[in-house]
Amino acid sequence: MNDALIQAQDLSRSYRTGREQISVLRGLSLDLRRGEAVAVIGPSGSGKSTLLNLLNGLLAPDSGQLRLFGRDRSQLNDDDWAELRRTRIATLFQDGNLIPTLTVARNIVFRAGLAGLQEHDGEILLERLGIADTAHRYPDQLSGGQRQRAALACAFVMRPELILADEPTGSLDYATAKRVAPLFFDAIRERALGALIVTHNPELAQRCDQVLELREGALRPWDSALSS
Ligand SMILES: Nc1ncnc2c1ncn2[C@@H]1O[C@H](COP(=O)(O)OP(=O)(O)O)[C@@H](O)[C@H]1O
Ligand SMILES: [Mg+2]
Structure with a gap:
């Protein structure tokens, strides 16, 4: 079986607003295999969320090559991307991705159903994340940190075979954030999940196979000696 989840080469992406064109990604390359975790750091506005949305098909690159699960993006139509997002690629958006009219428990059942699963371990996930008591609440009845954890449980x-996480611990205090790391790393070990995690949390970043910095539109190995 092909181990490659993401093969991105020389991706570029800009945005046009009115007359202005801002070039966000400029020749970005990235490889991610099954069983591998990559942390991405970079200042606000450097293009981290843009990158994740190129990888889940919500945005298209202006140029460059992108293969997911060994398939070239030129061979993927909208239905293929939707299918990938339902069943194989989980994106954890910064602002959470819960359906507001469903309780946490129903959000979980819904997501498992979309993925075609008859059984799920949602209760265990909520327990592990310390939010079992929120199962029957609606998203607007949760704190920011509880919402973030409920979104993690849904993902x-x-x-998924590939998880794209946008600051998954951004709303969590230190102790709570510590509970999140095992979710990623157990799944990586047990199910050969691949994870691309935008994070500034050292608990998460240090356990990843690589830490890359998004700077000037491209990814490069993060040199902790140069920051600070
Ligand atoms: N839909 C959009 N239209 C125009 N500019 C955008 C859009 N989305 C993002 N940008 C700009 O692109 C840059 C990168 O944004 P983003 O990918 O959200 O960065 P990050 O996640 O690293 O903070 C920022 O300058 C942002 O203002
Ligand atoms: Mg962002």
Whole structure:
């Protein structure tokens, strides 16, 4: 079986607003294999969220090559991308991705159903994340940190092969953030999940196979000696 989840080469992406064109990604390359975790750091506005949305098909690159699960993006139509997002690629957006009219428990059942799963471990996930008591609440009845954890449970319950996480611990205090790391790393070990994690949390970043910095539109190995 092909181990490659993401093969990105020389990706570029800009945005046009009115007359202005801003070039966000400029020749970005990235490889991610099954069983591998890559942390991405970079200042606000450097293009981290743009990158994740190129990888889940919500945005298209202006140029460059992108293969997912060994398939070239030129061979993927909108239905293929939707199918990938339902069943194989979980994106954890910064602002959470819960359906506001469903309780946490129903959000979980819904996500497992979309992924075609008859059974799910949602209750265990909520327990592990310390939010079992929120199962029957609606998203607007949760704190920011509880919402973020509920979104994590929804992402993991679909048993994705690739997870793209945008600051998954951004709303969590230190102790709570510590509970999140095992979710990623157990799934990476047990199910050969691949993870691309935008994070500034050292607990998460240090356990990744690589830490890359997004700077000037491209990814490069992060040199901790140069920061600070
Ligand atoms: N839809 C959009 N239209 C125009 N500019 C955008 C859009 N989305 C993002 N940008 C700009 O692109 C740059 C990168 O944004 P983003 O990918 O969200 O960065 P990050 O996630 O690293 O903070 C920023 O300058 C942002 O203002
Ligand atoms: Mg962002």
